[in-house]
Amino acid sequence: MGRPEPTVLVVDDSALMRRRIADLLGEAGFRVETAATGEEALARLPVLDPDVVTLDITMPGMDGLACLARIMVEHPKPVVMVSALTGAGAEETLEALRLGAVEAVQKPAAGAIGRIGMELVETVRAAASSRPRRVHGLRERLRLARARIAGEDFAAPAPPSPQDAPPSPAEALGGEGVVLIGVSTGGPSTLEDILPLLPADFPWPVVVAQHMPAAFTATLARRLDELCALRVVEAARATVLEPGMVCIARGGADLELARRGGRLQAVCVPASPDRPWHPNADRLVTSALRLLPADRLVGVLLTGMGDDGGASMADLHGRGGRTIAESEDSAVIFGMPQDLIRRGGAGIVLPSNRIAGQLVRWLMPAARRPDRRPDQRTG
Structure with a gap:
């Protein structure tokens, strides 16, 4: 019996983006679950135990960075941040990577998969076999x-x-x-x-x-x-x-x-x-x-x-x-x-x-x- 396909929890406040990402990953063979808020994602993590989480950076209420920090402390998982990847969001994206996210990829547009969609699929596939990092305070890391x-x-x-x-x-x-x-x-x-x-x-x-x-x-x-x-x-x-x-x-x-x-x-x-x-x-x-x-x-x-x-x-x-x-x-x-x-x-x-x-x-x-x-x- 072959290994089951990895499960991905897609977290995004936009119903359209959740569906778009879920369709891309589903067509690539992943099992996909979704959550509309950071709070919902944290509640579902222990139950679903997904192999990878894709996480929007900008969400109302608990934003992506706050959700990521909770994930890495409470239930460490490989997390792929999904964002617009613009210069204006560079600080937030780099902070997410510093907090332990595996990678940040651009949000897929409507229509054909194209390069951006393929990059998302390949990154999630790699993240499924990656090692999540618990990132402690930088000062303590430097001291050690x-x-x-x-x-x-x-x-x-x-x-x-x-x-x-x-x-x-x-x-x-x-x-x-x-x-x-x-x-x-x-x-x-x-x-x-x-x-x-x-x-x-x-x-x-x-x-x-x-x-x-x-x-x-x-x-x-x-x-x-x-x-x-x-x-x-x-x-x-x-x-x-x-x-x-x-x-x-x-x-x-x-x-x-x-x-x-x-x-x-x-x-x-x-x-x-x-x-x-x-x-x-x-x-x-x-x-x-x-x-x-x-x-x-x-x-x-x-x-x-x-x-x-x-x-x-x-x-x-x-x-x-x-x-x-x-x-x-x-x-x-x-x-x-x-x-x-x-x-x-x-x-x-x-x-x-x-x-x-x-x-x-x-x-x-x-x-x-x-x-x-x-x-x-x-x-």
Whole structure:
């Protein structure tokens, strides 16, 4: 007997939108139940025990964010936020992702399924096998993670290869280099597990390809900048890469590294039509390998659907570069890091809350690590 089809609880105050989403998911093989309010959804959750919840952000009475927070505390489930995905709603959408929502997708329009409808179906299908995250207070998360840094609790679960050994102080201090991060579904909260723990004098710039629409990446960069000791910017135009900064690729486009006037830059380029995910991690890593030796690059592949980043980071690893894949026990969706592991390209596999410490050990000599002096900023 085959596995039963996943059950989805669709929560939206609009009867038309409930019917539209229910029809899309029903035609894709899901069993669908609906709720018109956040209060009704919370009452039905323990009875239905759905595999996934789709949740409107803007509802009268209990809005989507309040409902999501209750779900994640009282009955954690994979939640897909359904919204207009406009710049005006970027703060609310990112807050939903930070609270533990798996992903945010655009509301489907009337008529044929089209790209938006297919994206909704694919996201709900991926969410059905995802791992809901209980998101505790950020201040407490930072305190615990900094305690791990102080204890140097960053050993790999398997014996590392020679290239994964911490560098000598001379290696850590010399030459230019870049940390490249690819991340998708579950990314905003996962990035909060990593970037705020890097010290202000971290020696290499960090470049992030987070799959996300254009309306959200500037807001994501601003929020991370408030949390991080590093300066966080969105690469809306050519951006010179410097130590002590994080560069977030602009949503809806791709990002490549280039050298102009002798300086390394992150350059926003039109999205490649032959690649399904944007900003594209494979394109970013491939461009970096054209400019820098592999041993001056670190690739980090985090939670996400699909396989973006796997091929290029496996190539990076094969050329002698360091790579980290997020482990299954912390990944919201294990697809992207799992692909890197399957290719044999993961130099080390770690949960998200131990990745910052590994980067510090690799790139900073012991005398400059953050456990040797007070924190510069707190979350």
